[in-house]
Amino acid sequence: MDARAIIAKLRAEQLASKEELAWFARGLADQSVSDAQAGAFAMAVCLNGLDEVPRADLTLAMRDSGDCLSWNYDGPVVDKHSTGGVGDCVSLVLAPALAACGAYVPMISGRGLGHTGGTLDKMESIPGLRVDLDENRFRDVVSDAGAAIVSASANIAPADKRLYAIRDVTATVESLDLITASILSKKLAGGLEHLVLDVKTGSGAFMKTTEEARALATSLVRTANLAGCPTSAIISDMNEPLASSLGNALEIAEVMAVLCDGKTGPLLELSCALGGVLLNNAGLAENVDQGTQMIAASVKDGRAAEAFAKMVYAQGGPVEFAQNWRRFLPEAPVIREVKAARDGYVSGIDGQMLGLCVVGLGGGRQVESDVVDPAVGLSEVIRLGSKVTKGQPLMRIHAAREDQADRAEKSILNAVSIGDAAVTRPELIHERIVS
Structure with a gap:
């Protein structure tokens, strides 16, 4: 195949085949596609768009450009992704709560981007805790604690890593198709069986209007489902910070106030809503309402806090973090x-x-x-x-x-x-x- 021919097809608003998109993704990963060709590809997609099936094909091709994990547990493997906001520490409440309800959560997360905080940076404010686990340790933590929150290895969706860098310098970051493929290629490489998406809208979000958020949520859900991962989305408000604190250790303190001290509010409400969708989709709850109640119960009775403590210790943090978290945070x-x-x-x-x-x-x-x-x-x-x-x-x-x-x-x-x-x-x- 030839990169120029694929780019010419996309420029002429013709459909690229599954095989052509897979070839191009491999070329991005192994550098046989040049930066100029990658930039032209991104611009053609940005200007002309992709239909639903080619978008899913590109997502799977980028997923398959590197390592893909697989799991063998006695419960469903699930995850959540947020498009980013301020004071958004839902992952840190939700992952242990899902584990307490019988799911397994191998969460591959990111660092801060622009004005939004990063889950990995928040986790690393806990003394000794490591997010750069090798695959064997990652598996051990998920098996023992039910959840782990880690950074991606260098070989998770390398085609996306290359294309993202190209998009950043070619004014093609805002392409809905490329945003969708970028988010999902990394998530699907984690071997998920079910996914829920939290798409933010408002002054603190990347998508400022509900219409923009709806378009992204629809694209993500349809593409993920076409790619074989049952997925739902919630569009949530980000016209004010979700938690009442912003900053890494301060947001960990918010999480512990929810898990250990019974604090209620938007952080817990959204965690329960997203978890309810996941538990229902994964067959652990009969409906969304029951799933929502299960998440809330795991927080109220302390099982989620116990799962969080196990995860923190398994990733190198203090053994008594849940009991003495105020003493450990800077x-x-x-x-x-x-x-x-x-x-x-x-x-x-x-x-x-x-x-x-x-x-x-x-x-x-x-x-x-x-x-x-x-x-x-x-x-x-x-x-x-x-x-x-x-x-x-x-x-x-x-x-x-x-x-x-x-x-x-x-x-x-x-x-x-x-x-x-x-x-x-x-x-x-x-x-x-x-x-």
Whole structure:
């Protein structure tokens, strides 16, 4: 086959065959396709799109360009993926809760991207915990604890890794087809039997409108199902941070407050909703409502906390983390309240600005080589629609230095809008997409 012929087909809005897409993906992985050809391929797909079947074919071809895991357990192998938001630590609540309900969760996660936090960075704020496990250790942790949260090996979907880098410099990142293939190729390489997707919409999400989120969710669900992995999606609101803390150790503290201290709120609500869909689809619950109740029960009776503790210890963390988590998490030396400048109601929260504020404090990366400070971030973030009086705290800054706190305070005051009229907070769950 010839890369030029495949690119010419796509440029002319003709369908590329399954075999041609598989050949191109192998060429991306083994470098026999040049950067110029990869860029032309990405641009042709971005401009002309792919039909549903070729999109699934490309996803499977990229999945098969590297290692594909397989599992042999006495329960279903499931996973969840989020398109990214601020204060979104659902994976850390959901994975152990699913394990407590009889599922196995080999979760291959990522690091922070742009203004959104990364699950791996949050996990690494626990002393000693490792996410770079080899395959044998990964299998052992999933077998013993029921769940593991790890980084991808270098040979998981290498075609996607190459194409993603090309897309980043050729203005083709926003292609719905390529986003879909990128997300699913990595997830499906993990050997999943069932998947649920949390597609965010709002000020703190990559998809700002419900229409954009619906288009992505539909593309992901249809493609995953065509690729043989039963998948559903929830479109959830990201017009304010999901948890009341942003930042790596601070979000771990939020998770432990849910798992160990009975804290309720949007983080637990969304975890239960996503888990209910997965347990139903995987046959562990008779319907979504029962699955939702099962997740909630595993949190309430402590089984999810026990599963989380087992996972943390199996990945190198402290053996008594669940009992003494406050003692183990790092704390920032500068803690400052940001106070409302006037009376009124919180009428808007720019989640992207808050996420970038955490990055500016050192809680994320501005360039790939940056070292993340696990202690910094924001806590006690006020909720959308709250009534405030002048001088009332809007949130707390956790910073390494006073000058960083100064800059963060200015950003926060710009990110939180206070108006005269009361506003209604959007529903957390906008839609469910099953097929």
